[in-house]
Amino acid sequence: MGLLNSDQRKLELVVQSGLLLAKNLDLQTIVQAATDAGLELCGAQFGAFFYNVLDKHGERYALYTLSGVAREKFAKFPMPRNTGVFAPTFEGTGIVRSADITKDPRYGQNAPYKGMPEGHLPVRSYLAVPVKASSGEVLGGLFYGHEEAGIFELECEELLAMVAAQAAAAIENVRLREQLTRKIADLEKSKLNLMNVSGHVTALAAIVESSDDVILSKDLNGRITSWNQAAVQIFGFSKEEMVGRPIFDLVPAHLHEEERAILGRIRNGEKLENYETLRLSKDGRTLHVDLGISPLRDSSGAVVGSSSILRDLTRRKNMEKALIQAEKLAAAGRMAATIAHEINNPLEAVLNLVFLIKTNAANSSQVLAYAEDAETELIRIAHLARQTLGFYREHSAVALISISSLVADVLRIYGPRCKTVGALVKASLNSEARLVLRTGEMMQVISNLIINAIYAMPDGGDLSVTVEDIMKDDGPAVRLSIEDTGCGIPHQHRERIFEPFFTTRHTIGTGIGLFIARQFVEGHGGTIEFETSTDPSGHGTCFSIVLPQQTVYADILLDSQLNRSVRF
Numbered sequence: 001m002g003l004l005n006s007d008q009r010k011l012e013l014v015v016q017s018g019l020l021l022a023k024n025l026d027l028q029t030i031v032q033a034a035t036d037a038g039l040e041l042c043g044a045q046f047g048a049f050f051y052n053v054l055d056k057h058g059e060r061y062a063l064y065t066l067s068g069v070a071r072e073k074f075a076k077f078p079m080p081r082n083t084g085v086f087a088p089t090f091e092g093t094g095i096v097r098s099a100d101i102t103k104d105p106r107y108g109q110n111a112p113y114k115g116m117p118e119g120h121l122p123v124r125s126y127l128a129v130p131v132k133a134s135s136g137e138v139l140g141g142l143f144y145g146h147e148e149a150g151i152f153e154l155e156c157e158e159l160l161a162m163v164a165a166q167a168a169a170a171i172e173n174v175r176l177r178e179q180l181t182r183k184i185a186d187l188e189k190s191k192l193n194l195m196n197v198s199g200h201v202t203a204l205a206a207i208v209e210s211s212d213d214v215i216l217s218k219d220l221n222g223r224i225t226s227w228n229q230a231a232v233q234i235f236g237f238s239k240e241e242m243v244g245r246p247i248f249d250l251v252p253a254h255l256h257e258e259e260r261a262i263l264g265r266i267r268n269g270e271k272l273e274n275y276e277t278l279r280l281s282k283d284g285r286t287l288h289v290d291l292g293i294s295p296l297r298d299s300s301g302a303v304v305g306s307s308s309i310l311r312d313l314t315r316r317k318n319m320e321k322a323l324i325q326a327e328k329l330a331a332a333g334r335m336a337a338t339i340a341h342e343i344n345n346p347l348e349a350v351l352n353l354v355f356l357i358k359t360n361a362a363n364s365s366q367v368l369a370y371a372e373d374a375e376t377e378l379i380r381i382a383h384l385a386r387q388t389l390g391f392y393r394e395h396s397a398v399a400l401i402s403i404s405s406l407v408a409d410v411l412r413i414y415g416p417r418c419k420t421v422g423a424l425v426k427a428s429l430n431s432e433a434r435l436v437l438r439t440g441e442m443m444q445v446i447s448n449l450i451i452n453a454i455y456a457m458p459d460g461g462d463l464s465v466t467v468e469d470i471m472k473d474d475g476p477a478v479r480l481s482i483e484d485t486g487c488g489i490p491h492q493h494r495e496r497i498f499e500p501f502f503t504t505r506h507t508i509g510t511g512i513g514l515f516i517a518r519q520f521v522e523g524h525g526g527t528i529e530f531e532t533s534t535d536p537s538g539h540g541t542c543f544s545i546v547l548p549q550q551t552v553y554a555d556i557l558l559d560s561q562l563n564r565s566v567r568f
């Protein structure tokens with residue numbers, strides 16, 4: 001292509017390329033158009049535009065377009081480096097125009113090519129113009145060449161400078177637009193995030209509102225800042241009534257100090273979990289509540305208030321109370337039924353015997369026999385009354401006595417009976433320690449254990465009774481063991497034998513012997529345990545009672561001795 005000789009045509013070309021560049025938004029098209037316009041304007045054989053682009057991460061890399069030459073001709077050459085001939089263009093310091101670049105002193109100074117790489121298009125005439133943004137930043141450079149020397153005239157510099165300025169403006173436009181697009185995308189994203197956040201907030205608010213537990217927040221002075229629907233239901237105060245009011249309005253006066261301490265702990269960033277306390281409702285009821293409090297922090301991490309989750313335990317507590325009450329009533333009912341049954345039978349017998357006595361009044365020996373039978377029945381009733389109604393307890397004075405001597409007394413009473421059933425008694429009464437005991441109670445406990453053992457050995461066996469001093473962590477104690485070689489207690493009964501009215505001896509037992517024994521022993525500060533086996537090769541049961549030598553009645557005895565006449 002020859003040199004354009006019409007100024008008019010050149011101007012037109014500049015204006016056209018300007019318009020083309022201005023309305024184009026694709027970088028590749030812009031730089032191609034600029035390269036082409038430059039080529040035509042200065043009559044070069046070939047031209048190139050090396051330009052810097054920013055990728056979507058904002059990182060810079062170089063691209064190029066060519067004009068007047070096929071791309072393959074350039075493809076195998078590396079990008080021109082910022083050295084020698086190219087430096088003024090890439091650094092933006094000025095236009096380089098050379099009639100014969102191979103003669104330029106800057107030419108051929110750099111390794112590895114020392115001039116043009118082999119196979120490069122032959123270039124003599126050379127013209128390079130930096131493309132600079134308005135900020136002074138170098139966006140790239142327009143390079144033109146011709147194989148003949150002296151092609152580019154001074155006028156070409158001006159024309160190319162205009163094309164470079166237009167290209168720079170167009171590139172800047174593209175960049176601005178890209179930046180804008182990125183910003184809009186970022187904004188869209190943050191708007192979306194914001195929408196998500198606000199969605200979460202709405203969802204959380206709905207959860208808080210619909211929670212069955214009271215959820216409230218308060219500031220560091222204890223003023224309520226939020227109040228959910230459950231709070232309205234449980235406390236009876238509306239949101240409008242409570243927000244802004246001090247939490248102390250819900251706290252019973254005697255717990256204000258405790259609440260102040262809680263607020264102090266929250267201020268220090270502490271949490272509170274499963275804290276059972278009391279609160280007041282609008283209608284003045286005291287509510288049992290379970291509290292969990294966590295500090296609320298602002299974005300800098302400073303504690304600005306607290307959020308509380310509060311569960312109303314009043315119903316649960318009331319239900320527990322009702323259950324216990326019901327259990328007590330049921331137990332009392334069972335007891336009454338048992339007593340009625342147990343007492344009715346012998347009473348019936350006594351009534352019959354009295355009738356017989358009256359009708360046989362003349363026969364004194366017969367009357368005596370009936371009277372003796374009646375006496376036996378009445379003794380049974382008396383025993384039952386003592387067992388069930390705490391007769392012994394009421395008449396149980398405290399005394400300083402050794403367990404060994406109490407056991408000896410009981411064995412004297414039951415010795416004959418043991419003999420009858422073939423139970424061989426082996427007694428090792430090795431403790432002399434004297435303890436302050438309610439003797440009546442302890443006699444009843446020991447009697448019951450011995451009778452139980454006798455019942456367990458209907459065909460005879462060994463009954464070993466041992467009393468010994470032992471040392472426990474909390475001081476000296478006495479252990480009483482009553483061991484039989486009887487039937488043993490089956491697995492399914494072991495958990496239940498201390499329950500009131502649990503008995504397997506329905507005709508003769510009331511099932512309260514062990515229940516009462518435990519009460520009495522524990523009442524002295526002692527323990528009662530058992531080991532048992534139903535194994536055919538070695539069955540039997542051993543009950544052990546351990547009593548501290550310093551029983552809980554020791555002080556009472558001292559008092560009673562001082563006052564001389566106290567009975568319990």
Ligand SMILES: Nc1ncnc2c1ncn2[C@@H]1O[C@H](COP(=O)(O)OP(=O)(O)OP(=O)(O)O)[C@@H](O)[C@H]1O
Pocket residue numbers: 387448452453456484486487488489493497498502503504505508509510511512513514515541
């Ligand atoms: N030494 C033992 N060997 C086997 N079973 C025993 C022994 N001691 C207690 N039991 C079992 O424990 C149950 C409860 O004993 P507990 O002394 O409380 O009541 P009871 O003897 O049946 O009646 P009572 O109220 O007249 O004492 C007995 O019915 C029996 O099944």
Ligand SMILES: [Mg+2]
Pocket residue numbers: 448451452509513514
């Ligand atoms: Mg018993």
